[in-house]
Amino acid sequence: MSERKDITRRRVIKSGAAAAAAAGATPYFFTRAFADGHGYMNAPKGDTVTFGFNVPQTGAYADEGADELRAYEMAVEHINAGGGGMLDTFSSKALKGGVNGKTVKFVTGDTQTKSDAARASAKRMIENDGAIMITGGSSSGVAIAVQGLCQEAGVIFMSGLTHSNDTTGKDKRANGFRHFFNTEMTGAALGPVLNNNYGKDRKVYHLTADYTWGYSQEGSMIKYTQPYGWETVAAVKTPVGAGDFSQFITPVLSSGADTLVLNHYGKDMVNSLTQAVQFGLRDKQVNGKDFTIVVPLYSRLMAQGAGANVKGIFGSTNWHWSLQDEGSKAFVKAFGTKYGFPPSQAAHTTYCQALLYADACQRAGTFKPSEVGAALEGFKFDGLGNGPTEYRAEDHQCFKDVLVVKGKENPTSKFDVLEVVEVTPRAKVEYAPSLLGGELGPYNNG
């Protein structure tokens, strides 16, 4: 017994010594990792600069992630070549091959559409691969998580596909920038179009994905349809990934509602829409009106999964390949020639983000986050497929026209799922920066 005690004591001493050794070793590693004397995090050495592309490569959004990655690769090609694709139509002509005299390289990571995994892979790119900027993603939870991380680490975050208000609302950060639109703009753009097409005084049933984005989308749909006398009969929360939505759809039949709004995205949207159509909702007449379904946020890639069920259903999107402005045409041509199919809105927004970041660095003459950010704030540009656009300084949100689309009745190919119904001008979707709350805080240069 005494022997045992002795061992225990020795062990404790040993581990204490080990801890002391650890503490002694710390300063060396610490200094090596962070204070490399350039004044900001991961300042590029040599003649290359590294971008970090953090996209979902596994999980439900893997195809969107793959499309984002394709767009990024093409963006890097164009930036290094100083031309090609939308870089030729972009209003800013600062980029002439490379950025600040350096060639752009990139590293990739898998977000798995999970906040933890996304932050871990962003950290790897920052800590291990020396990424100067992180961009990408296909959901708001991930975007907000990675944005917070980039703020702490002191690099710029150019978010990918994220539609929740919070990204540039109450969770906005100085180091984070968003090109994609949000639920507020969707509501503002859809409201009038729905009224024009379906008339006043409708009774609306909401099925809402039970998480932050869903609540925000539902709120904005209610807010912007109310002025037209649209009345909410019920707003029911559905579990994310429910698969079978039948138990949520049958009550719609007897509720007296004549409009169903599906505040779902991705797989949930595909499933709930497919099933709602199967239940014959669209063949019904309620209150003397044709029953209608609305899907506020469309993703063309995902909508393909719902097949013919999307025909004639209204929604909104950030960009669509059928747009006929010079920028969109150049982008579709470059992308289509390289990969053989048209780009998705996810590809478009990430391509723009990469270009905008590179351009801002070139104009700022440095990669230092605070100066790059200053170059982006209030930056007005054109030629990137959405018409005249501005990065608003107050919340780092892009303001541009919003597309209202509907499912095409007679598609000519499997990519030809949506048609643009109306381009809602920027002025109609703009809101005061204070509306969504939050604070940018100071820039962090690491």
Add this chain to the structure above:
Amino acid sequence: MDAIFLQVLNGLDKGGAYALIALGLTLVFGTLGVVNFAHGALFMLGAFCAVALQRMFSVSYERINEDKQDFLGNPLKEQISYMVDWVGEDAAAFLQDYSVPLSIILAALFMAIVGIVMERGLIKHFYKRPHADQILVTFGLAIVIQELVRHYFGANPIPQAAPQVVSGAANVGSWVGLGENVIYPWWRLVYFVFSAIIIFGVFAFLQFTTFGMVVRAGMQDRETVGLLGINIEQRFTVVFGLAAVVAGVAGAMYTPVLPPDYHMGMDFLVLSFVVVVVGGMGSLGGAVLAGFLLGILQSFASMQAVQELLPGISQIIIYLVAVIVLLTLPRGLMGRKGVMED
């Protein structure tokens, strides 16, 4: 009244699907003593048999049509299906339309092969291994199958339409004397009948054939059956194949309800385990009963009145029921003593 009637229908429909998925799982548990985490992947493979058949029916060659343009402004390459050339336009259209029900044949054949290969090649080496090892190896296999499917079919859901005649909704209300609002999709009714037939088929097979008798005896007492000189190994292979086929056809028929994607197996995995365990390990009747019970309760928990009373209940009802059942009935609804308790 209408609402309740519809929720009962929903519950039955869901229950049929759950029971069908759980059936193969519990069969494998009961007879082979194997925890098969790849069962969800088998369900998914079956669903992709439907996708594959649809693709086969539309294998096509390209013909350049100068009159039309593709998205890049080049002349459109029209896709002409070989089927049209071979059997004529009407027959090809018919095959396309009925590709989901027809895919049952493909799924049954393909899944039988998959099941037998899987059992002979992998599972049989794990009969004597701890459950943890079985879980790890089948989970690994599930991931590999999943990634293969993703490699060929992508990650996004692929729409599968039910045949035109059953694509709409049936006016169930008029059959039972309820209101106009009681309508239900034809395909879901078809699926319900289909699952009932399969379930009864499996029961009849086990109940009324010599083969089934031996298997049932094996479920009760494997060693004795082995001592009687019966080649139980061969029967195990057949049982595993049968489980795979049931999972496969269930998946293929489910595609019009739920557009299949490579991950759907994992989504159903936990649920099917809960169904099996609530029913009682290794009990076929229990699995079916639990499937219907959970289906119906899930439907009712989603009603707005219930949700207002107990917010969040629709999210957790399945697990809550599982906890209550397992705490009151130690071996689930119809489980036997000694199965999977160590």
Add this chain to the structure above:
Amino acid sequence: MQNKTALKDITLFVGFAAVVLCLPIILEPIGANYPDLLQKIAIFGIFAIGFNILFGLTGYLSFGHAAFIGVGSYMTLWSFKLLTMNVVPAILFSVILAGLFAYLIGYVSLRRSGIYFSILTLAFAQMCYSLAYSVLTPITNGETGLQTRAIRTNPETSLLDADLRIIDQAFGVLENGVPTTNFFGMAMSGYTGFYFCAVLLIICFFIAQRLTRSNFGMMLKAIKSNQNRLNYTGIHTRPYLIAAFVISGMYAGLAGSLMAATDPIAGAERMQWTASGEVVLMTILGGVGTLVGPVLGAGLIKYAEQKVSSWNEGILESFFSFLPETLQHLMTNIGSLFVGEGWHTTLGLMFMIIVIFLPGGIMEGIQRITNIFRRKSNKDAKGASAPQPAE
């Protein structure tokens, strides 16, 4: 005999501690020397060691341990938000709260055994996850996850979006923006964070080792080999089981707390069944019932998740650049099935191969290799020493 075991234990412990503390140097050649991965390996090592106390010793397979990770993470974040950015109170509260949760869940779940126990724990964890994701949003901030914020200036702001930090404020700590977590002034990010976790991992390893060797550990192993016999001899096994469950729950709570301490965010997905499954896989992969195995398994899975997933086609192409071009493309195409976006395939194959060929996990592989060497040296000594009895 006891002497020998004790000596072996000390060697194992010292060796383990040395390896953990030298991880940055050891992992440098495989490109894994960066703070986040090192932290994750240490944290999941703690999680897996704790899980093994339950699963490895008693054989009770819990599928709900992720719930305790979540509880630990949320508690830690709330401690950061309300009290102080110092990690000490956060860790203490988290471990205690996780222990309480573990007691409640364990008390109920341990009424059943085998797969029924597994499903009960799974059910509880999934309920925690679903509720945290949806209706408990006022506490968990739902999908977005709980994060630390700047000090609240407007009392109208919800506590989810602004912090109080009563203790820090009382001490007059100045904050610019959102402060970082610290251990009495040492930042918890970067390598300091790793060494903090590493020291805790070593302490946890020590406790687990002592537990395994204690009477309590013997009792747990007895439960695994034959619970009925114990019951017949009049021993109540449940208190022991509950104690084991609570201890392993506290380990998980500590791991969750450290996750939030090194990276201040807590999301519901940490509680999902896949997260519970991950620790099961780590333990089996490394070697159930061994002390070092679970940590190895944790390291391997985290490495695959972080590094193998990052080998995109560009990296593959440069890797195969010594080959002629056509062959290079071919190899790149084949390789991309297994790395980059195909990293799950590698993970799946790794599970299968290890469990098929090494039923005891990686530890069995190591054992076999050392046995080969030992046999060789025994042969060299021409049987000078009697072969060691197996344990």
